[in-house]
Amino acid sequence: EAGVVQSPRYKIIEKKQPVAFWCNPISGHNTLYWYLQNLGQGPELLIRYENEEAVDDSQLPKDRFSAERLKGVDSTLKIQPAELGDSAVYLCASSRREDTEAFFGQGTRLTVV
Amino acid sequence: AQSVTQLGSHVSVSEGALVLLRCNYSSSVPPYLFWYVQYPNQGLQLLLKYTTGATLVKGINGFEAEFKKSETSFHLTKPSAHMSDAAEYFCAVIVDSSYKLIFGSGTRLLVRP
Numbered sequence: 001e002a003g004v005v006q007s008p009r010y011k012i013i014e015k016k017q018p019v020a021f022w023c024n025p026i027s028g029h030n031t032l033y034w035y036l037q038n039l040g041q042g043p044e045l046l047i048r049y050e051n052e053e054a055v056d057d058s059q060l061p062k063d064r065f066s067a068e069r070l071k072g073v074d075s076t077l078k079i080q081p082a083e084l085g086d087s088a089v090y091l092c093a094s095s096r097r098e099d100t101e102a103f104f105g106q107g108t109r110l111t112v113v
Numbered sequence: 114a115q116s117v118t119q120l121g122s123h124v125s126v127s128e129g130a131l132v133l134l135r136c137n138y139s140s141s142v143p144p145y146l147f148w149y150v151q152y153p154n155q156g157l158q159l160l161l162k163y164t165t166g167a168t169l170v171k172g173i174n175g176f177e178a179e180f181k182k183s184e185t186s187f188h189l190t191k192p193s194a195h196m197s198d199a200a201e202y203f204c205a206v207i208v209d210s211s212y213k214l215i216f217g218s219g220t221r222l223l224v225r226p
Contacts, residue, residue, distance in 0.1 A: 004156070031212070040122075042203050042216025043157070056211055091156060100145050100164055100207060102214060104156035 025094030136204030
């Protein structure tokens with residue numbers, strides 16, 4: 001069974017440019033998470049989806065960040081415009097509904113210059 | 114507010130020595146507790162978890178952890194370190210039905226030959 005797939009693995013962009021990350025969760029997993037991991041820190045939740053519904057986006061900076069999960073499978077996370085402080089690793093995770101075990105993708109490392 | 118504290122951002126041990134990584138949490142309700150491992154440029158992999166039942170939990174790669182409610186701790190141990198154990202280790206909790214993981218800041222384990 002394939003794990004959580006994220007792309008791209010690495011992205012370098014100039015500040016003020018837009019960027020998008022893509023995540024394909026494990027088949028059958030209804031719940032999808034996007035986490036932000038700053039250097040030297042633990043991941044922090046940005047948004048959680050149950051199927052196509054964003055049920056917790058309280059930590060998502062909505063002035064520049066947006067996310068979608070059309071059809072309740074793949075998800076994209078977008079930043080527009082990117083700032084230097086957005087440089088970090090963006091992790092996607094998925095789980096079965098009401099399951100405590102989340103499976104993580106390898107992450108996308110974003111560098112904003 | 115719930116939080117997770119990992120004592121020691123870096124822990125160095127000799128190969129074959131005992132590994133002890135400390136984790137304390139604060140929560141007003143009994144939490145679910147987790148240890149994740151992250152190898153360089155990789156996502157997070159679940160080592161072990163405690164939800165209910167036996168307080169001593171065994172995980173993969175010879176790791177185990179004990180939930181001590183009176184001490185609000187969930188320390189990770191391994192009797193004998195191997196070079197391949199060198200990685201970043203994160204303690205995390207779930208405290209409500211959102212199943213949102215709250216992570217500590219991580220401990221980097223260095224294994225000396």
